[in-house]
Amino acid sequence: MAHDELNQAISSHYGWSGLMESIEAEIRQHGIDPQQVTVGQLAPVDNYHWYRLAGTLTLAQLAAINSAERVLDVGGGIGGPARQLAHRVGCHVTVLDLTPEYCAVGEILTRWTQLTDKVSFVCGNALAMPFPDGSFDVVWTQHAAMNIPDKAGLYREVARVLHPGGRFALFDVLAGINQPIHFPVPWASNQSFSFLLTPEETRACITQAGFREVSWMMGQDLEAQLERQEASEASGEDVSADGGLNPGLLNGHDGPRMGANVQRNMKEGRIIWAMGLFERN
Ligand SMILES: C[S@@+](CC[C@H](N)C(=O)[O-])C[C@H]1O[C@@H](n2cnc3c(N)ncnc32)[C@H](O)[C@@H]1O
Secondary structure (H helix, E strand, C coil): CCHHHHHHHHHHHHCCCCHHHHHHHHHHHCCCCHHHCCHHHHHHHHCCCCCHHHHHHHHHHHHCCCCCCEEEEECCCCCHHHHHHHHHCCCEEEEEECCHHHHHHHHHHHHHCCCCCCEEEEECCCCCCCCCCCCEEEEEEECCHHHCCCHHHHHHHHHHHEEEEEEEEEEEEEECCCCCCCCCECCECCHHHCCCCCHHHHHHHHHHCCEEEEEEEEHHHHHHHHHHHHHHHCCCCCCCCCCCCCCCHHHHHHHHHHHHHHHHHHHCCCEEEEEEEEEEC
16 A cells, blocks of 8 residues: 555544544533543543553553653544643643544644643654654654554654653554454554554564663553553542443444454454553663
8 A cells, every 4th residue: 555545544544524523422421511521531532542541551650751851642643641641740742643633633622621731733644753853752652553564664763753861652552473363453444554563573673773672561461550550540530420431432333343353353362462661772
């Protein structure tokens, strides 16, 4: 598939028509005034990855970001993780995302949650990031690399926009020992825009781009950590009495099939999740 065609396929997959209206309707259905919605109330919908908010908070602990740091979220979606970081840590987060609809939705949600001074959106491609060298202290990415075929190019760009000593934190879906995977999955309706590397290939590719590995966790160890994080949230501020907003909303009408395939792919050893922290040489 040509570059433009690939980018178009990815943007159409994520940016389905009526997305903003569906999110607003979902918020109103829970008796919430959209202009008053909180970062915590949005979390089931706008943290679009395995274990949702628990994934974001686990990666945040690993990355240990402070309020003065400039963070880039590559493939940051509609900005839920960025708003969590801005709200909890106080840092500035730039969200870079390929899907124009996601950037537009993200800007509205950021206005509603009054975080426009801390979270900004740039619509663009992770393979040609529109930022000067050394612009960021931390680059962060969750569940976006699986749509990007040129991983060496991706990690080269991550290294370029970080200053030496900067940190790269990732939480991703990787290829398991059995292939191919069953489609549709939340990141792709078919094979033409899903590109998974194995854990070994991923680590090698990142270190070759100019990083030192600080930490790597995957499989059952990672799942246990995410479960602990989720259990600790259950007693915290982010759980609504009515169960909260629909966590399957962004998957659209094919959500149930996507969810079933994720479970099946995981059980059959076709996908595995990993979380890692790297330091730029
Ligand atoms: C599953 S979503 C994850 C969103 C967000 N990271 C989160 O966890 O909530 C994957 C995102 O990656 C973005 N993406 C895919 N390919 C990209 C690319 N080449 N450059 C920038 N963003 C990309 C998509 O537009 C989509 O928003």
